[in-house]
Amino acid sequence: MKFCKKYQEYMQAQEKKKLPEVGFKKLKKILKKCRRDSQSHKPSSQTCPNHCSVCDGTFFPSLLSEMSEIVGCFNQRAQKLLELHLASGFRKYLLWFRGKFHKNHTALIEEGKDLVTYALINATAIRKILKKYDKIHYSKQGQMFKSQVQSMHKEILQSPWLCELMAFHINLRETKVNSRKAPAFFDECSLTFKDGKPSLTCELFDSVKVDIELTCSICLDTVFDPVSLTCGHIFCYICACSAASVSIVDGLKAANPKEKCPLCREGAVYEGAVHLEELNTLLGQSCQEYWEQRLQSERVERIKQIKEHWDSQCRAFIGV
Structure with missing residues (x-):
């Protein structure tokens, strides 16, 4: 046909x-x-x-x-x-x-x-x-x-x-999968690993295959707490904040519109970034050991940035 x-x-x-x-x-x-x-x-x-x-x-x-x-x-x-x-x-x-x-x-x-x-x-x-x-x-x-x-x-x-x-x-x-009343699932979608690098794949028609790489191009690891910029590229949240020159306290919405995507160099891509919660859950369940390690290291970095933020706020408040 x-x-x-x-x-x-x-x-x-x-x-x-x-x-x-x-x-x-x-x-x-x-x-x-x-x-x-x-x-x-x-x-x-x-x-x-x-x-x-x-x-x-x-x-x-x-x-x-x-x-x-x-x-x-x-x-x-x-x-x-x-x-x-x-x-x-x-x-x-x-x-x-x-x-x-x-x-x-x-x-x-x-x-x-x-x-x-x-x-x-x-x-x-x-x-x-x-x-x-x-x-x-x-x-x-x-x-x-x-x-x-x-x-x-x-x-x-x-x-x-x-x-x-x-x-x-x-x-x-x-x-x-073990539920007796489980509805019909979408078997064409899968999480695959090649040389330890994950990607989301889906193929319904011979002419189109979606293959989304899930490696952050900044830290070169599997994306952790992933966000998608409006250009479609996916990064770790903390890496995206670093690329946008903002702290995790201020968040990506505070990014200057002139800041560009590290991959495609397109500007104004941070404010409309989408936090990928379902993908975060999927990777957390599929890469548990790696996830625990990143969770520990990210917690240390987040505490550090929060402390620096409040220290600067206190200094500004007392006029130092």
Whole structure:
């Protein structure tokens, strides 16, 4: 089955959820018109010029708008789902009182599974349509557009909530595996180790495989107390604070917008950083000995930074 038909059938099945989608069929028609018009004007040519008003004026704006809606919807739904899952005590009661906690545990798991599938199939659709653009134009503009979209944080595979949902399913699979009433789990997600280095992997379609490395590029160890910057790169919380030139007391929200990601050198990526709680739980259970060692060393460093913070506050207060 061709991917276009497969994608349309999938989105039709999700119609009740009113999820935004890639106008795959519409975008293919734009490219088809581009090729037809080009051939009518230049019989010997099989492609339109590098700067085509048909494509550049319609194709990229349409795709960008659709990608924005898709990633926005995915982030909102995933964040809400994980908020419900992690809620406890009074907060769970409060969410129930507000009408947000209307789903049972099994329903939350199924929704999480559907969201990961939604993210990957749309990532596949976007990749395929951009590849078709480059094939028709004999260009690399499609790949350049994808890089631009990543810098705008509109790439769904960059979303920290995708990483959290994957960890969420692995955690539940490990803790509920012996339960008689355990719901259907998302077996495609797994935590793998290569040369002692962990990574999250997920593969639903032959053309897209998510492989998220979980090694902090600053300390070169497995990420501890992980946070994802808005550019999508993951670091230890204390390492991210160091890179942003802030203390753990002030936190990443206090970072100067000019501070850049150590990997991609993009600015203003710290304020919107997401603490990956499900991933933290998964790594803590999977790397227990390492986790205990890091916990001890981090505790010493945190106490040191807190003491330095309050000493500076006291000196400022008495005017020294």
